[in-house]
Amino acid sequence: MLIRNKLTLRFTVLVVGIQLFFSIFIYYFNSVYRQQEFYSRLQGKARLAARLLIKRNLLSINEKHLLAKGDLSTLSDERISIFSSDKKLIFTNGDSLHAQSHAFFIDKLKPDFPFTYTSDRFELAGIVYTYNEKYYFVFASGYDQSGFSKLENMAMILLLGNLVVLVFIIFAGWYFASESLAPISDVVQQVDSITASRLDLRVNEGNGEDEIAKLAITFNRMLDRVQQAFESQRSFVSHASHELRTPLTNALGTLETSLIYDKELTVAKTSMASAIEELNNIIELTNGLLSLTKADATFSSLTPIRLDECILDALSLIYSKYKTREIIISFPESIPADSEPFLVEANMQLLRTAFVNILDNACKYSTQAVGLTLEKKDNSTFLVTVTDQGIGIEKEQVDKVFLPLYRATNSRNFPGFGIGLAVTKKIIDLFKGTISIDSNSDEGTIVTVEIPAAPFSDNSL
Missing domain, CATH: 1.10.287.130 (Signal transduction histidine kinase, dimerisation/phosphotransfer (DHp) domain)
Incomplete structure (x- = not known):
């Protein structure tokens, strides 16, 4: 599925979900408000009937027409029932069977605490009415035709509104997804135009921030x-x-x-x-x-080796080639008993080749003594420095000497092919180390190699 379609779908689901939640929220609280309002009307009806019938002593007349009104206060299917303190029905404006059903709720009535009950869509409210130190149980029930009608109308309006808004949400999601992904489409088109023969082309970076x-x-x-x-x-x-x-x-x-x-x-x-x-x-x-x-290939057989021994092996090869060249070596005089030896994670053959190449260049381009220093830079890094007083390298050519088959201008009269330093850098990089050159023409060269130390253990040696 395209990202644009995914974004449109997710945007639609998210917004519709929020909208449905909000619609349900509105419908629910309107339903609660309708019920509370109708209970309040029922309680008012019960008090009105009690004042009208009990205070005026009209209970014995039992004239239903006294409560049969057709004004706005009259409830649909209105039923009024009054019981005496001994739970006997003394008045009802409906059938006796309906009135007797109210009797089941008498025990739940308490003074100053109205009782409410809902069965299907018929709702009931009961109160305790006191007159002349006598208790009367008054019930009023009915059907909130107007309230339910308004609630159903609201549900229909919310449903239709959600369906209409859903269409707009889908189109809005599609539009905003398209607009949001337009810069990516531009990037893709620009990248497609870049070929092997046009690698100089670049992608527009826009504002550079987003x-x-x-x-x-x-x-x-x-x-x-x-x-x-x-x-x-x-x-x-x-x-x-x-x-x-x-x-x-x-x-x-x-x-x-x-x-x-x-x-x-x-x-x-x-x-x-x-x-x-x-x-x-x-x-x-x-x-x-x-x-x-x-050196380019991935070399997986890395083991802890002694860096000082590797350097000494490289020196033995250099001595056999440059028999008269003086090499001044500086190693630490001693290693503390609780400290690790010069252990690094590497391959002995490759690392020896790297130091042979560095030392060979120092001896090749210099007729004076060459210096080699091994020290521990910190608890996790060893530092190897090779110094010569030879022809040096032009400052602007220093970074290029690590390229395969590249030779500095002043070194082309010497034998070689410009491969040694390229191989050396790849080997040092393979062992997660770094190599740097500080040099000027006719001022000699300083080659610095940093190699991470291997974790020390007594069985490493």
């Missing part, structure tokens, strides 16, 4: 991320194609030239060595792309 505007803002933020992802993918494919095509072309050209022109074994070996070097570059680039793909 719920529709917040929805449009959310769409635009999502489109910003989608556009960024498309541009990153396009840039990645372009750079990957270029990086793969260049060494393949060089290797193919070298081998073809060697096949045609190289006649001596020494010259042929030189050409083959050049082709092998290009092929090794291709293998290195391919391995980097595979590492990037692996």
